[in-house]
Amino acid sequence: MEIEFAPHVEEIKKALDNEIEENHIIADLKKLLEYRVPLSEAKRSLIKKYGGSEKNTVRKLKDIRIGEHNIEIIGQVVEVIKKTIKIKNIEKILFSGVICDETSSRSFTAWSDFDLNPGDVISVTQAYVRNWQERPEVNFGPRSKVTKLTTKIQVPEDFELKKLAELRDGDINVHTQFTIINIEKIDINSKDGSKKILGGIVADEDTKLPITAWVLLPELAAGNAIEVKNAYVRSFRGVPTLNITESSMVSKLERKLEYSEKEGLKIGDVIIKDGAYDIVVEGNILSIRPGSGLIARCPECSRVVQKGICRVHGKVDEKNDLRIKAIIDDGTGALTLVLDSRLTLKICEITIEEAQKITQTAMSPKAVEDEIKKKIIGRRFQARGNMSKGEFGITFVAVDAWEPAGSIREQAQRLLGRIAD
Amino acid sequence: MEKIEKIMDREIAWRIFAHEFNMSNLFVSEGDERAPNYIITPTGVKCNRLFIIGVITEVENIGKDNNLWRARIADPTGVFTIYAGQYQPEAAIFLSELLVPSYVALVGKARKYEPEDGAVYLSVRPEEMNISDEKQRDRWVLEAAERTLERINIMEDALNSGLSGNELHEFLLTKVSNTALANGAMHAIKHYENLEKTLLEIKKALAHAIETVTIDSGIIISPQKPEEMKVQDQPEKNIDEFKTHERSFEKMKVQANPPELEPKEILASIIDELDTGKGTSFSKVLEISQKAGLDAKTVELSLKELMDEGRCYEPKIGVLRKV
Numbered sequence: 001m002e003i004e005f006a007p008h009v010e011e012i013k014k015a016l017d018n019e020i021e022e023n024h025i026i027a028d029l030k031k032l033l034e035y036r037v038p039l040s041e042a043k044r045s046l047i048k049k050y051g052g053s054e055k056n057t058v059r060k061l062k063d064i065r066i067g068e069h070n071i072e073i074i075g076q077v078v079e080v081i082k083k084t085i086k087i088k089n090i091e092k093i094l095f096s097g098v099i100c101d102e103t104s105s106r107s108f109t110a111w112s113d114f115d116l117n118p119g120d121v122i123s124v125t126q127a128y129v130r131n132w133q134e135r136p137e138v139n140f141g142p143r144s145k146v147t148k149l150t151t152k153i154q155v156p157e158d159f160e161l162k163k164l165a166e167l168r169d170g171d172i173n174v175h176t177q178f179t180i181i182n183i184e185k186i187d188i189n190s191k192d193g194s195k196k197i198l199g200g201i202v203a204d205e206d207t208k209l210p211i212t213a214w215v216l217l218p219e220l221a222a223g224n225a226i227e228v229k230n231a232y233v234r235s236f237r238g239v240p241t242l243n244i245t246e247s248s249m250v251s252k253l254e255r256k257l258e259y260s261e262k263e264g265l266k267i268g269d270v271i272i273k274d275g276a277y278d279i280v281v282e283g284n285i286l287s288i289r290p291g292s293g294l295i296a297r298c299p300e301c302s303r304v305v306q307k308g309i310c311r312v313h314g315k316v317d318e319k320n321d322l323r324i325k326a327i328i329d330d331g332t333g334a335l336t337l338v339l340d341s342r343l344t345l346k347i348c349e350i351t352i353e354e355a356q357k358i359t360q361t362a363m364s365p366k367a368v369e370d371e372i373k374k375k376i377i378g379r380r381f382q383a384r385g386n387m388s389k390g391e392f393g394i395t396f397v398a399v400d401a402w403e404p405a406g407s408i409r410e411q412a413q414r415l416l417g418r419i420a421d
Numbered sequence: 422m423e424k425i426e427k428i429m430d431r432e433i434a435w436r437i438f439a440h441e442f443n444m445s446n447l448f449v450s451e452g453d454e455r456a457p458n459y460i461i462t463p464t465g466v467k468c469n470r471l472f473i474i475g476v477i478t479e480v481e482n483i484g485k486d487n488n489l490w491r492a493r494i495a496d497p498t499g500v501f502t503i504y505a506g507q508y509q510p511e512a513a514i515f516l517s518e519l520l521v522p523s524y525v526a527l528v529g530k531a532r533k534y535e536p537e538d539g540a541v542y543l544s545v546r547p548e549e550m551n552i553s554d555e556k557q558r559d560r561w562v563l564e565a566a567e568r569t570l571e572r573i574n575i576m577e578d579a580l581n582s583g584l585s586g587n588e589l590h591e592f593l594l595t596k597v598s599n600t601a602l603a604n605g606a607m608h609a610i611k612h613y614e615n616l617e618k619t620l621l622e623i624k625k626a627l628a629h630a631i632e633t634v635t636i637d638s639g640i641i642i643s644p645q646k647p648e649e650m651k652v653q654d655q656p657e658k659n660i661d662e663f664k665t666h667e668r669s670f671e672k673m674k675v676q677a678n679p680p681e682l683e684p685k686e687i688l689a690s691i692i693d694e695l696d697t698g699k700g701t702s703f704s705k706v707l708e709i710s711q712k713a714g715l716d717a718k719t720v721e722l723s724l725k726e727l728m729d730e731g732r733c734y735e736p737k738i739g740v741l742r743k744v
Contacts, residue, residue: 268433268599284472284561286434286528287549329472331436331568332599377551378474378526380560393431408559412635415566419628 062103075101164207171233178202203259213244225253238388239275268332283330293368434472436565439499464572465606474561497630512547685723700742
């Protein structure tokens, strides 16, 4: 019996750094097995009991997956922000930022102060990966050990010039070119108090992208054409954002890159991207999703509230709002189109006041939804906005929406020409 | 990321003309009973959901307890059959209040009905229905035409590549970003015989569809070419008369190739002959048709065409009646 145990006992001993006597381990293991606990669970349970930890797995940032525990990573801190959050009314300070290795960059959250500074190369053990806005985020918890290293992260010298359309969340060492459309200073809370950064919109010939610059460079001014090396990409609110840091190389270009909007984008091609900024899609409204019509919001945080109770602020004096969440589909793909009260008025000609009246007359909150269905199901629309992916699927938040105006005849002639070819 | 994959899996609402939809006869189901069923069309659509804007030409209550509605929605190439039952109450109510003709938009699921005699009927079960208008319909026609044309081009490339199996699949994936379409194209190429010819036929139908929307609005769309043809080859009393007809066609030299009598016309005349007022059985029709040189598959397809054109119907399973 004990011979059969031997390899497992050895394994447990090793995991506990040989600090626990073999007899104890054997006795405990036997007991657990008598309870018919599976061997793997018994081992796990014992290691935990004696304060050991399961094996650390070394991971590259590119390979981390949501839900992983006990991973070890080595990387360079790119940026850190100090945050104060409230958990059950107790204030807690945490640090969040971006860490990169030679494979990728990822956001991280450190739940205690490990004295992290931009540029530090660190080794972290017992880290875990959580889902943050549908992307893996590295977390340094109470059991994590952070060691500062003197080595450098060897970033591959891959300076291939990329178009903005090719940039993906997690890309590091990005080399790209663009024209700055607008840019402004923004105040943020960094580790050492308030700090100014730059935020704006840039574009190349066919793609617009938000940009964040962690350094105030004079070259970064509206109208300038810029070449940047060693920048990185991180998704912000579901849209890939280009980040420029102290280690990025920024230079002004002579030639301008003129942006011209892509027409006739197919939804099928849009939804395979991580996110998209300021694009136009066209399709038919095929379904109105729950949560459309008259809704109530918390006056403080704008969260949707049910029966006047906000998830965060408790009982509140709710504010009425009107919105539409609709499936728009062009035969190549589908996404959820979100229209606010202004666009609901434009498309459906219903105001919040009218919606309230409809609800009261029909004595049913579904009445507005039904009215919206009647007005737009099956109809064709174009919408301008941003596409992002999150836990509610692929969402397109519109800043404008309208019925297509193009000539049907011209389109027909063009198609007939294509058939003849 | 798994979650996102799932949401991306919302079935696309395909744009397919009735002509192509109704000629489809390949069905696949993946996994267990609850897995979605798909209809594979000749252009490689793996269709579960579709979106149609067309004209309602008939609404009929066919259920015992007023709970099953059948409707016909026409596009420029053919007719979709719609069934709405007790589990589609909104669509049933919508249909019951509808005026014929009127423009409607429909999102629905493709369904097949296979009575025992081996025939297959395709229909659409509505998810959403709404009133539409001429302009929306015209835009739908153009979109359906564009999407169909894209698919035909991919299929033609695939057929011309001479590849098969995994190599063909790889080739298709370089052509389309949509894996469902690559998958459907594989099925279609394997299943449909004379696919080149069929694709050409579909292309013709969609060219015709596009032409209909270029006609001045306000004028009711004039009888189209297929209609004119129909007037000329009205089913006659017997097949011999048809042969004379055929000869006269030859003399007229309407086409370069000697025109063949369409199987459906032969079938129409057979049904006409057999149906003395109370209908005739499908098996009898099949027997005579086979003697007349039509194979079972052709009979099945032609019968469907005749039904789509409203020239015959099936009052009971296995019984056919002329109109």
